[in-house]
């Protein structure tokens with residue numbers, strides 16, 4: 048008993064720290080969705096009756112993490128310390144216990160109202176401590192989102208077994224396509240100094256079910272495999288382990304030369320094979336639960352098996368053989384293309400499809416959601432469903448490289464559910480992408496900024512990624528709703544408008560950037576801002592003009608049989624739909640078809656009129672969001688309210704810039720007047736073509752400041768001197 052009393056005291060002390068009055072706390076976004084502020088008084092009593100004590104029948108480090116999260120969360124939410132007891136001795140106990148349960152797998156859990164020692168209790172049970180950890184977070188989420196705790200019967204297990212965040216972090220702490228400051232990993236002070244942020248990061252990941260983290264950039268620095276860095280990796284693995292997270296690293300294909308001192312990295316060379324084997328042994332001696340490696344080979348200047356006239360299979364399998372005795376996984380990226388005349392959208396499929404069935408069983412071929420590159424909208428990659436004898440992984444980008452970085456509100460769940468739910472029609476219709484994948488990876492948007500993601504709303508994308516990787520059948524609305532309640536407010540007068548803003552935001556961005564199937568219309572290199580006219584790269588498939596194919600007569604990339612024939616990479620029913628002007632959804636029109644400016648859509652509207660409508664709809668939506676946000680002032684703390692207001696001001700200017708610059712360019716080709724009711728761009732085309740900022744998001748600065756964006760030329764109250 049004295050044991051449990053001392054625990055009560057510890058929990059009470061912790062609670063004082065956690066449940067400090069909201070007003071006194073800096074609302075800087077650090078707590079993410081794990082805020083645990085006290086719930087409204089009348090309701091609190093109801094929940095308190097279901098959390099009278101905590102009884103834990105599991106003792107491993109992961110179960111301990113689950114226990115401490117419950118202590119922290121419940122004592123915060125209920126504004127009262129949570130007694131820890133050995134056995135159930137009253138109604139309302141929460142029992143955390145390992146109990147063999149069929150069909151739950153190693154990570155699933157059950158939460159249910161039941162009885163113990165004659166008392167009514169809530170049991171969280173699982174086959175493993177990892178299941179308990181996920182169950183603990185699920186219970187907290189129930190309370191955070193105010194779902195009832197009487198008569199609970201939840202059974203949940205992840206649909207996808209490998210749920211990964213891929214950090215594109217460099218060893219010098221810069222982050223490729225990162226907008227949230229430096230890398231979280233302070234390589235120079237590792238392994239000696241372990242700041243509290245590492246564990247806070249792991250808690251956040253675990254709370255949404257992420258179980259794998261790739262620490263470094265796919266354009267990998269080979270030093271990551273040097274003993275000095277492996278010790279640092281091991282230190283992070285130790286912090287992450289109690290949260291059920293395995294670490295992985297990206298490796299450079301030429302590592303046998305770069306760090307091994309060999310003369311070749313030819314995967315069929317025996318010395319190379321044995322180098323990978325002994326490197327794997329060395330890693331696993333340090334990190335017994337090391338997850339594996341991620342490889343970007345023969346793409347965008349990275350070395351790979353082609354350098355030795357070997358195939359992607361040869362490259363992947365030599366590493367897989369080295370990892371296999373240790374149960375490690377090789378994620379081999381399908382993002383492979385080169386500077387040839389062939390349509391870039393076709394190259395990955397052409398390369399990988401003939402290799403189906405040849406990859407080792409511990410290789411996952413990881414393809415981006417679309418055939419090109421994280422655009423605001425792409426059709427799903429034709430590799431999904433068409434590699435039936437290969438373990439496939441889906442890669443999405445959580446960081447907003449092509450989507451305005453940190454500007455405004457952009458919720459990406461609608462984009463990801465679009466691909467997860469896409470019907471591959473392989474082997475038969477009704478086979479959705481989500482049922483064809485073994486893993487889901489998100490390119491992280493996380494950095495050392497206090498709010499982790501450089502904008503409060505970008506946190507929602509980290510959250511949504513984890514939730515969808517766990518359960519791809521969740522809807523965007525469900526995710527937006529729970530995140531909003533956990534992050535902003537429980538008041539429906541705040542929840543409803545915020546959720547509505549989030550749900551409309553992705554389509555708005557597509558509309559103001561690249562409507563009707565357009566893609567890759569970005570300024571070069573940094574991918575911030577419009578440049579549909581740009582045609583100056585020697586590598587044609589980096590040029591926006593190569594993707595829009597716009598001229599005086601029309602616009603769009605012909606990927607039907609009269610063009611590049613990318614349509615035929617899809618299963619026949621899909622190929623038929625994309626190839627047919629009668630069947631193709633408007634959203635993919637210009638991705639697959641080249642049509643005249645005056646082409647009549649099925650709605651009866653001309654393409655020209657529809658394009659202008661979309662741009663204006665996109666801008667209008669963001670302007671509405673900005674107004675709407677102002678009405679939420681009474682419900683939101685001043686610090687985060689101001690930060691989001693600024694983000695939205697930037698997004699309004701960015702949206703107008705996209706709209707004006709794009710229309711000015713298309714009009715210079717089509718020579719068509721704007722349909723009635725639409726205003727002309729504020730400036731002539733040359734104005735937009737001359738905009739070149741020295742500092743843009745991700746290039747020297749995390750975000751572009753408002754004054755600079757004002758130079759894109761539209762009048763706005765925020766641009767007045």
Ligand code: BDP
Pocket residue numbers: 223224265266343347382420421448
């Ligand atoms: C592109 C990014 C580049 C990445 C590449 C990749 O611009 O920074 O290295 O994707 O995924 O979109 O490898």
